[in-house]
Amino acid sequence: xxxxxxxxRAFLKTAPALALFAACTKSTRLKLALNWKPEPExxxxxxxxxxxxxxxxxxxxxxxxxxxxxxxGAGSVDFGIxxxxxxxxxxxxxxxxxxxFAVFQDSPTGIMAHASRHLTSIGxxxxxxxxxxxxxxxxxxxxxxxxxxxxxxIVPSPGGDITSFLHDExxxxxxxxxxxxxxARRQGAAVKVFAVSEIGYDPYTTVLAVSGxxxxxxxxxxxxxxxxxxxxxxxxxxxxxxxxxxxxxxxxTMDLDTFAQVAEVQKPFIETDATRRNGLGTMSVxxxxxxxxxxxxxxxxxxxxxxxxxxxxx
Amino acid sequence: xKFLAPxxxxxxxxxxxxxxxxxxxxRAYLIPAPSDVFRAMIDSRLELAQALLSTSAGSLxxxxxxxxxxxxxxxxxxxxxxxxRAFYPYAIFFQTVPLIAVAPLLVIWFGFGIQTVIASAFVxxxxxVIANTLSGILSTDPPLRDxxxxxHASPLATLFKLRLPAALPQVFTGLRVSAGLAVIGAxxxxxxxxxxxxxxxxxxxxxxxxxxxxxxVLLASLLGLGLFGLINxxxxxxxxxxxxxxxxx
Amino acid sequence: MTSTxxxxxxxxxxxxxxxxxxRVVIAGMDLQIDPGEFLAVLGPSGCGKSTLLRMxxxxxxxxxxxxxxxxxxxxxxTAFVFQDAHLLPWRDVLSNAALPLELMGExxxxxxxxxxxVLGQVGLLEALDRYPAELSGGMRxxxxxxxxxxxxxxxxxxxxxxxxxxxxxxxxLDVQLRELWQGRGMTVIFVTHSVSEAAFLANRAVVLGGKGxxxxxxxxxxxxxxxxxxxxxxxxLGQEMRLLLGAIEE
Numbered sequence: 152x153x154x155x156x157x158x159x160r161a162f163l164k165t166a167p168a169l170a171l172f173a174a175c176t177k178s179t180r181l182k183l184a185l186n187w188k189p190e191p192e193x194x195x196x197x198x199x200x201x202x203x204x205x206x207x208x209x210x211x212x213x214x215x216x217x218x219x220x221x222x223x224g225a226g227s228v229d230f231g232i233x234x235x236x237x238x239x240x241x242x243x244x245x246x247x248x249x250x251x252f253a254v255f256q257d258s259p260t261g262i263m264a265h266a267s268r269h270l271t272s273i274g275x276x277x278x279x280x281x282x283x284x285x286x287x288x289x290x291x292x293x294x295x296x297x298x299x300x301x302x303x304x305i306v307p308s309p310g311g312d313i314t315s316f317l318h319d320e321x322x323x324x325x326x327x328x329x330x331x332x333x334x335a336r337r338q339g340a341a342v343k344v345f346a347v348s349e350i351g352y353d354p355y356t357t358v359l360a361v362s363g364x365x366x367x368x369x370x371x372x373x374x375x376x377x378x379x380x381x382x383x384x385x386x387x388x389x390x391x392x393x394x395x396x397x398x399x400x401x402x403x404t405m406d407l408d409t410f411a412q413v414a415e416v417q418k419p420f421i422e423t424d425a426t427r428r429n430g431l432g433t434m435s436v437x438x439x440x441x442x443x444x445x446x447x448x449x450x451x452x453x454x455x456x457x458x459x460x461x462x463x464x465x
Numbered sequence: 466x467k468f469l470a471p472x473x474x475x476x477x478x479x480x481x482x483x484x485x486x487x488x489x490x491x492r493a494y495l496i497p498a499p500s501d502v503f504r505a506m507i508d509s510r511l512e513l514a515q516a517l518l519s520t521s522a523g524s525l526x527x528x529x530x531x532x533x534x535x536x537x538x539x540x541x542x543x544x545x546x547x548x549x550r551a552f553y554p555y556a557i558f559f560q561t562v563p564l565i566a567v568a569p570l571l572v573i574w575f576g577f578g579i580q581t582v583i584a585s586a587f588v589x590x591x592x593x594v595i596a597n598t599l600s601g602i603l604s605t606d607p608p609l610r611d612x613x614x615x616x617h618a619s620p621l622a623t624l625f626k627l628r629l630p631a632a633l634p635q636v637f638t639g640l641r642v643s644a645g646l647a648v649i650g651a652x653x654x655x656x657x658x659x660x661x662x663x664x665x666x667x668x669x670x671x672x673x674x675x676x677x678x679x680x681x682v683l684l685a686s687l688l689g690l691g692l693f694g695l696i697n698x699x700x701x702x703x704x705x706x707x708x709x710x711x712x713x714x
Numbered sequence: 715m716t717s718t719x720x721x722x723x724x725x726x727x728x729x730x731x732x733x734x735x736x737r738v739v740i741a742g743m744d745l746q747i748d749p750g751e752f753l754a755v756l757g758p759s760g761c762g763k764s765t766l767l768r769m770x771x772x773x774x775x776x777x778x779x780x781x782x783x784x785x786x787x788x789x790x791x792t793a794f795v796f797q798d799a800h801l802l803p804w805r806d807v808l809s810n811a812a813l814p815l816e817l818m819g820e821x822x823x824x825x826x827x828x829x830x831x832v833l834g835q836v837g838l839l840e841a842l843d844r845y846p847a848e849l850s851g852g853m854r855x856x857x858x859x860x861x862x863x864x865x866x867x868x869x870x871x872x873x874x875x876x877x878x879x880x881x882x883x884x885x886x887l888d889v890q891l892r893e894l895w896q897g898r899g900m901t902v903i904f905v906t907h908s909v910s911e912a913a914f915l916a917n918r919a920v921v922l923g924g925k926g927x928x929x930x931x932x933x934x935x936x937x938x939x940x941x942x943x944x945x946x947x948x949x950x951l952g953q954e955m956r957l958l959l960g961a962i963e964e
Contacts, residue, residue, distance in 0.1 A: 216670065225495055240673045244494040281577065287671030306577040307659045307667060314573055451672065608800045611773050615794055616817040616865075626817075630804045706845045707803040 181208040181372075183359075184228040186219045188212050189398040190405060191391065191414040192329065192357050193232070195254065195431075198394045199383025204375040212401060215310045223248050223362050230361055230376060234258075235354035235442055236289050238461055243452040247363035250462040251377050252432035253355035254384065256423045258348055260290060260356070263316065263332050264323035266341035273345040277303045280321030284308055289354075290347045291325075292449055297350060313338070329417040333409060354442050355434060356420075366463065377432070377465040384431050387414075388422065434462045497676040502683065505676040513665065517684050520651050520661035523579050524688065527586020528647035532640060534587075535594025540624065542595070543602040553599075560592035564650060568657040581658035582651050589650025590643040597639025601632025634708050637700040644692040652685055662688075721750035721901030722791065722868045724770065728779035731765055739765050741926025742779065749784075752895055752902045754916035756909065756958060762927035763905040767794075767871050770903065783869070790818060793867035795875045799854035801846040801861075807833065808842040811860040818865070825864075832860045836890060852883035856890075863894065870895075870902045876911070885943060888914055892941050909962070913954040914941055921961040931961035 181201075185193055189212050201208040211228065213219065219231035220238065224246035233241075233248065241248050262276050270276055277294065281304045284291045294300075308325045309315055313335050316322050326332060332342050347353075359380060366373050387394055395410040405413075425433055439458035446452045479499045485491045486498035493501070506513060538556065542549045568585050575581040605628050613623045655663025662681045669677035705711040724747040731740040739762040747753055755763050768774050770781060771794050793814075801810045808829050809816075815825035833839060836856040846854055855875060862870060872891075876884045892915055895902050906912050912919050913935060921931040935954050937945070945951055 220673070221494060225492070237673070241494065244673060245492065246494045285668075285671050287668035304577070305659070307657060307664065309569065309572075309657075312569055314569070315577075318573065606800060608796045608798070609802070611768075611771075611796075612794070612800065612813075613817065614773060615771060615792065616814050617789060618817045622817060627802070630802070633804070707847050709847070 179207065181206055181230070182211055182228040183208055184211045184217065184219045184222050184231040185213045186217050186232045188214060188404070189401040190330070191395070191398075191410060191417055192254065192259075192327070194387035194391055194394050194398070194414060195380060195384030196232075196359075197383075197398055198387040198391075199379045201376075201379050204379040206372070206375055206379060208376075220246065220248055220360070223360050226362060226365070229365060230359060233358055233360045234356045235358055235439070235461075236446070238358065238360060239443055239446050239456065240451060242456050242461060243446075243454075248360050249363050249366055249460070250355065250358045250360050250434060251373060251465060252359040252380050253434045254357035254359070254432060255355065255417075255420045256425060256433075257420050258290075258346070258353050258356045259328045259330075259417065259420050261326055261328040261344050261346045262323055263326040263335065263342050263344050265316075265320050266343045267320060268343075270343060270345075273347070273349045274298045276323050276345065279303060280323060281306055281319065283315070283322070283324035285325060289446065289449055289451060290350075290352045292451075293350060293352050293445070294347075296449070316340070329413050329420065333412050333416065337409065352445060353438075355438065359432070370465075373463075374465045381431050384421070388418065388431075434464065494673065494675060497679050501676040502679045505674070505680040506683075509665075509677060509680070513662075513680060513684060516660075516662045516665045516681065517688065519579070520582075520648070520655065520663065520685065521688055523582035523654065523661060524586050524647045524651035524692065526579075526583045527651060528590055528644055528692065530583070530587045531591040531594050531643050531647060535591045535639070535643070536598050536636065538591075539595050539598035539602060540629070542599050543624075543628070544620075549599075556592060556595045559588060559595075562588070564589050564653050565656075568653050571654065572657050575658075577658050579658075579660060582654035582660060582663075585654025585658075586647040586650035589653070590647035593642040593646065594636070594639040597635045597642070598632055601635030602628045604635075605631045634700075634704060634710060637696065637704070640696050641693060641700075644696050645689045648685060648689040648692065720866075720868055720899040721748075722786075723747065723749045723784045724869075724901065725782040725784075726770075726779070727782070729766075729769065729776045729781060730778045731762070731769065731774075732777050738926045740776075741928070743927065743929070745920070745929070747901060747903070750899045750901055751918055752892075752916045753904065754912035754919040755903060755905045755922065756907065756912050756919060756962060757922035757927070757930075758962060759907060761922050763907075763922060764873050766922075766927065767873050767903065767905050770869075771871050785868075788868070790814070790865050791868040793862035793865060793870050795855075795858050795862045795870070795872040797874045797877055799846070799851075799858040801854055801857055803846050806843050806845055807838060807849070807857050810846070810857055811864055813861060814865045828864055829860070832864045833857070835863070835894065836860045850883075851879050852887065855879060855883075855887060859887075859891070859894070863898070866898070866900075868900050870900050872902070872904045874906055877906070877908075884911070885946070889942060891915065896939075909955045909958045910951075912958060913937070913951050914945065919954075919958055921958060923962060923964065930964055931958070933957065 183196065189197065196210060220233045220241045222228045223231035223233070224241060235250065235253070238248050238250055262273060262282070264270055264276050276282060277298045277300065279302055283306050285308045286305055311331065313331055316324050316335060317338055317340055324331070326344070328344055328346060332344050335342050361373055391411070391414040395407060395414060399405065399407050399410055421431070425435070436458045439461050443455055443458055447455055482496065483499045486493055486496060542553060542556070564585065567588060571581045571584045575584055609627055609631070610623070613627055618626070651661065652663040652666070655661040656667055662685050665681040666678050669681065701711055726743050726745040729740055729743045732738050743766070755766065757763050769776050771792055802813065808826060811833050812825045812829035815828060830842065833842065836859055838853065838856055838860065841849065841853060849857070858875070876887050879887070888911060904912070904915055916935060918934050919931070920929055922928065923930045937950055937954060
């Protein structure tokens with residue numbers, strides 16, 4: 152049995168060699184980049200049993216402005232969470248990203264306003280007061296085109312923060328219908344929400360994407376990923392409690408009660424007639440074609456891109 | 466001829482990156498070709514010009530506040546050891562607080578508009594002025610202080626006739642650092658409160674218009690450079706007759 | 715000593731100064747200086763000469779003992795010339811020379827007039843609007859001298875003022891200083907570690923040394939009243955220098 156000091160000397164001698172060895176063996180772990188902090192919208196990804204399908208995968212949480220669609224295209228991550236409109240824009244710029252699995256069948260993007268304003272439709276929000284939007288996004292420009300911004304003050308979206316909303320009755324903001332309204336109600340505000348799909352703009356959201364090159368090189372891996380994810384989502388929909396606990400540890404800014412509430416509220420966006428027919432995460436060529444046409448009309452893309460190239464059902 | 470020297474690396478870099486993107490070695494959605502950036506500048510020139518004006522106003526206002534307030538605070542801190550010990554840590558606060566965390570708070574307090582941009586520029590740029598001015602005031606030559614003491618000069622006279630003029634070179638050092646930070650602060654403020662080049666960057670980013678992002682960023686850098694140049698000019702005018710930094714070698 | 719003596723008399727009684735690390739710099743010095751005397755203070759570096767001078771200037775206080783001045787009513791009768799000129803670099807020569815009067819609150823017109831006059835006495839009338847950075851070391855020192863003299867001090871203290879200058883300039887300034895002293899009659903205390911300079915300038919020399927800056931030698935120099943460059947070759951100067959050097963080397 153080596154003495155303490157001898158053990159320490161032995162370790163110090165071998166440590167540099169070990170470090171070098173560790174650096175040389177390249178990590179073969181896969182990376183999935185999220186576009187927000189761990190929240191119920193990613194529940195199924197945390198619930199998935201990747202190793203069971205032969206995948207060693209790390210999930211990388213994101214935040215405001217995480218450029219997941221560029222990260223996937225550049226190859227710095229293997230998979231990423233994006234939205235369908237991001238994929239269309241990316242492809243039009245030559246970034247070959249392909250959608251594999253659409254968690255949200257309908258866009259949960261919406262606008263949240265104070266109930267006391269007695270607004271009845273999404274257009275009413277633009278009649279006065281302040282509206283916080285990510286004005287670069289396609290739905291924002293569609294709103295502008297349809298209703299005009301001449302009577303409302305447009306300010307940048309606070310990215311999930313509802314402090315300005317709570318302080319000002321005339322303040323409305325872009326939100327995820329599954330998120331900010333719940334937080335606002337917990338703070339005692341009475342809110343009225345409008346889904347952006349009201350104006351006919353309904354991209355798939357929280358979409359699992361992969362680079363075209365990776366898909367061509369390793370279709371088996373992509374298939375395994377989709378299968379794992381689909382099972383994960385089924386598991387999360389049936390019982391979100393354990394995964395919520397896990398995500399709450401990673402994202403303590405949201406408490407467990409809210410996790411539970413949001414997980415419940417988001418179900419109708421995830422499980423629809425289409426998914427009951429074709430499986431969770433399904434996508435249709437018609438939905439993609441509609442979206443592409445909307446982009447063309449907005450002038451964001453100069454040429455139509457083939458809808459079939461945007462997604463792959465595995 | 467010496468003015469052309471800094472342009473050489475720029476021309477080289479532009480030519481190399483243009484080549485790399487055009488020939489497909491680097492993907493255009495990651496780094497835009499310089500020609501695309503240039504085209505984006507031309508296409509959006511009105512929007513960019515207006516944004517540049519707005520950011521310039523915000524950063525200049527914030528910077529001016531930093532200059533005046535920073536010097537004033539440094540003078541106050543220099544008045545006594547006790548005052549310094551008590552309050553200097555708070556001045557450091559302005560240096561270390563992550564601006565991107567504070568900016569949303571600024572919006573709550575000041576609202577959406579240029580006032581928040583100015584506040585943000587101020588928070589980002591005030592500390593170097595305080596630190597450098599204080600250092601300059603405190604490092605006055607002891608024999609000169611003895612001289613003033615010998616002639617029974619009042620503390621105020623010593624401050625205005627000796628310590629502040631002696632500190633001027635260091636004040637300018639602080640202002641030089643502060644200028645660039647004011648522009649950064651203004652842009653961060655604009656991310657949150659809207660307007661100016663920050664808003665152009667934010668919107669172009671969500672539109673995946675990376676050429677426009679670069680165009681706006683380039684203009685922001687030029688703004689910082691311009692402000693820096695202005696400080697240098699002022700420094701030259703005020704120090705040229707007496708400070709080693711402005712004397713010919 | 716000149717007959718029109720406008721200088722102060724000084725008495726140092728038991729002057730003691732101890733620094734923070736308990737080093738006794740000056741251990742109980744007794745010294746009497748007559749009005750109008752030109753006293754050179756010599757000694758090796760670090761022996762306490764500058765400390766003594768600063769105490770006489772009332773820039774610092776002795777730890778025990780007294781320094782008495784007669785007369786002692788006027789507030790601005792002491793002037794100090796430092797080892798470096800220490801001019802305000804952001805002001806021109808004229809306003810640098812006028813600084814003491816400015817700090818005393820004198821009106822601009824009169825103080826600039828007086829500055830012009832005293833700068834004329836040190837031969838700098840052509841440099842009034844120049845800045846210190848544009849001057850040679852010798853010229854800067856002359857401005858410093860002019861600044862010291864502008865208040866017509868009764869006590870002029872100089873702390874190795876010409877040490878950083880070249881020999882030719884030193885010789886010139888030595889002669890100029892001596893002439894200014896003879897014209898005004900103030901008491902001058904000139905700290906130096908140059909034996910030749912002390913012998914040339916002073917009519918009395920004190921050599922400090924050993925622990926606590928003890929007075930090793932206190933001598934009236936036997937030299938003519940008129941000191942000019944011819945004296946430099948005079949054997950009497952050499953004799954005094956040998957005596958002073960001998961006291962330092964002990």
